[in-house]
Amino acid sequence: MENKTLIELKTEIQNKKISSYELTKFFLDRIKKIDSKLNSFITITENNALKKAKEIDSEITKGNIKPLSGIPIAQKDIFCTKDIKTTCGSKMLENFVSPYDATVVEKLNEAGMIIIGKTNMDEFAMGSSNETSYFGDVKNPWDLNCVPGGSSGGSAASVAARLIPCSTGTDTGGSIRQPASLTGICGIKPTYGRVSRYGMIAFASSLDQAGIFTRTAKDCAILLSHISGYDPKDSTSSKKEVPDYYKECIKKFEKMKIGIPEEFLDGLDSKVSEVFNESVNIFKSNGCDIKKISLKNSKLGVSAYQVVAPAECSSNLSRFDGVRYGFRANDVNNIDELYKKSRSEGFGDEVKRRILIGTYALSTGYYDAYYLKAQKIRTIISQEFQNAFKEVDVIIGPTAPDCAFKLGEKLNDPIAMYLSDIFTVSTNLAGLPAISIPMGFKNQLPLGLQIIGNHFDESKILSLSNHYQNLTDWHTQKPKILGAI
Amino acid sequence: MDKKTVIKIADLAKIQINDKEIEDISVSLQKILNLVDEMNAVNTDNIEPMSHPLNLKQELRKDVVLEKNKRDLFQKNNKYTENGYYKVPKIID
Numbered sequence: 001m002e003n004k005t006l007i008e009l010k011t012e013i014q015n016k017k018i019s020s021y022e023l024t025k026f027f028l029d030r031i032k033k034i035d036s037k038l039n040s041f042i043t044i045t046e047n048n049a050l051k052k053a054k055e056i057d058s059e060i061t062k063g064n065i066k067p068l069s070g071i072p073i074a075q076k077d078i079f080c081t082k083d084i085k086t087t088c089g090s091k092m093l094e095n096f097v098s099p100y101d102a103t104v105v106e107k108l109n110e111a112g113m114i115i116i117g118k119t120n121m122d123e124f125a126m127g128s129s130n131e132t133s134y135f136g137d138v139k140n141p142w143d144l145n146c147v148p149g150g151s152s153g154g155s156a157a158s159v160a161a162r163l164i165p166c167s168t169g170t171d172t173g174g175s176i177r178q179p180a181s182l183t184g185i186c187g188i189k190p191t192y193g194r195v196s197r198y199g200m201i202a203f204a205s206s207l208d209q210a211g212i213f214t215r216t217a218k219d220c221a222i223l224l225s226h227i228s229g230y231d232p233k234d235s236t237s238s239k240k241e242v243p244d245y246y247k248e249c250i251k252k253f254e255k256m257k258i259g260i261p262e263e264f265l266d267g268l269d270s271k272v273s274e275v276f277n278e279s280v281n282i283f284k285s286n287g288c289d290i291k292k293i294s295l296k297n298s299k300l301g302v303s304a305y306q307v308v309a310p311a312e313c314s315s316n317l318s319r320f321d322g323v324r325y326g327f328r329a330n331d332v333n334n335i336d337e338l339y340k341k342s343r344s345e346g347f348g349d350e351v352k353r354r355i356l357i358g359t360y361a362l363s364t365g366y367y368d369a370y371y372l373k374a375q376k377i378r379t380i381i382s383q384e385f386q387n388a389f390k391e392v393d394v395i396i397g398p399t400a401p402d403c404a405f406k407l408g409e410k411l412n413d414p415i416a417m418y419l420s421d422i423f424t425v426s427t428n429l430a431g432l433p434a435i436s437i438p439m440g441f442k443n444q445l446p447l448g449l450q451i452i453g454n455h456f457d458e459s460k461i462l463s464l465s466n467h468y469q470n471l472t473d474w475h476t477q478k479p480k481i482l483g484a485i
Numbered sequence: 486m487d488k489k490t491v492i493k494i495a496d497l498a499k500i501q502i503n504d505k506e507i508e509d510i511s512v513s514l515q516k517i518l519n520l521v522d523e524m525n526a527v528n529t530d531n532i533e534p535m536s537h538p539l540n541l542k543q544e545l546r547k548d549v550v551l552e553k554n555k556r557d558l559f560q561k562n563n564k565y566t567e568n569g570y571y572k573v574p575k576i577i578d
Binding site for chain 2: 334
């Protein structure tokens with residue numbers, strides 16, 4: 001059962017081969033059995049989920065079937081959920097219950113899906129290893145001594161371990177694609193504005209975008225259609241029509257021109273390079289033209305990102321002042337102490353570090369040298385991508401420079417940690433859609449292939465991903481360790 | 486980044502740091518600034534800064550009330566409230 005795709009489960013429920021209650025119970029039991037090893041969930045909503053499953057079963061009996069009726073999903077704990085705690089991986093929001101649902105949550109609920117729990121994540125989505133979570137590290141199901149990537153580490157690990165068929169994530173600099181790569185699953189970050197950010201706790205508002213984790217491109221396409229679209233509650237969401245991504249994904253594959261930036265391959269790990277070249281050969285011999293391209297400024301992405309993201313974070317996180325909601329420190333003598341003690345005790349080290357860098361970059365005398373400069377670099381990076389898309393349909397490369405690293409390995413070296421996003425940040429800076437799909441292994445740990453499209457070209461990257469998955473079986477591999485648990 | 490700057494930034498950000506932390510923070514912030522300084526290798530003289538990834542204009546809506554007042558619901562997340570107000574330490578003597 002756990003190996004069935006979302007599409008297979010949808011068919012089984014609609015043909016009444018299995019009830020939503022049975023399915024929900026099955027995944028809840030699996031979480032109970034396995035998640036103590038992984039720590040991929042912060043909250044498990046067993047009672048709510050089983051209650052809703054029963055309600056949906058009775059609706060199905062009456063013939064009221066919604067597109068995704070009765071299928072369980074895990075929500076990253078950054079999405080606000082009414083009546084369920086939303087912690088954002090932080091002590092600051094340990095007991096926070098949102099008065100409303102995020103638009104993504106609302107849309108998936110409307111499609112008939114059942115929230116089975118909220119997944120673990122780096123605190124306020126700031127991290128690339130899921131080690132900054134207040135609720136403990138998440139372990140990689142392929143090797144329990146390794147990180148699952150981050151910030152959506154719990155969402156990725158739970159799908160990879162077959163604890164759930166699909167989950168939501170958010171991606172500010174790679175937080176969907178990098179963990180998808182490190183855990184051997186599919187993760188899509190749509191175009192900026194494709195999906196509403198309403199009710200998604202803000203980290204860096206000009207970069208943040210919601211997305212999906214699944215095991216196949218087809219499943220990804222189905223869910224993406226459901227969460228996409230204009231939302232009056234998010235003024236940055238796009239009014240562009242939402243295609244039926246599933247239809248686009250499975251329609252007859254049309255020849256594509258694929259660009260490979262030489263900068264992505266310079267000094268790349270030899271095994272990652274070998275695995276990537278095998279994928280390139282598969283595309284070459286199956287109806288694609290390969291073209292070497294240059295994105296010479298993309299390497300500045302990490303630098304520009306390390307200004308833009310912390311600057312916006314310092315501004316967004318100023319709302320956590322201990323007054324209206326969130327953690328409040330005790331024993332304070334005045335209002336300044338209330339702010340300072342609440343924020344110092346409520347936030348973890350990485351969040352504080354980013355707030356400080358961001359505050360510095362935005363402070364008098366430094367704004368032009370840092371924030372303005374970074375926004376100009378963004379323009380350059382974006383123009384470079386636009387020039388490349390005049391010649392090619394999509395751009396590919398490895399998602400991350402290497403396979404999953406050991407827990408603790410990069411925790412005390414922020415720069416090394418930031419560089420694990422080197423291939424993913426520039427697409428956030430340019431607002432482009434990108435997906436990571438499994439492309440092979442290094443030392444029995446998964447490696448991801450990143451496919452980047454032009455703005456609103458989600459259909460193309462999903463179609464190419466599906467084409468690749470029809471020719472390979474990397475996406476069907478599962479962590480061996482689970483057999484032993 | 487010197488200690489004085491770290492103290493000033495921490496005060497602006499309303500983050501309390503102790504003497505022991507100042508040293509570590511100044512070292513780690515300096516490392517990040519060194520990484521960021523790589524941007525200076527590129528001339529950006531005639532480049533427009535990007536403020537929206539799709540270069541779209543911020544859309545505005547009409548200034549009308551769309552939601553009902555949900556103050557009580559919103560204050561459920563806080564035990565330091567009274568008569569609809571938030572309680573904080575005394576600000577004015």
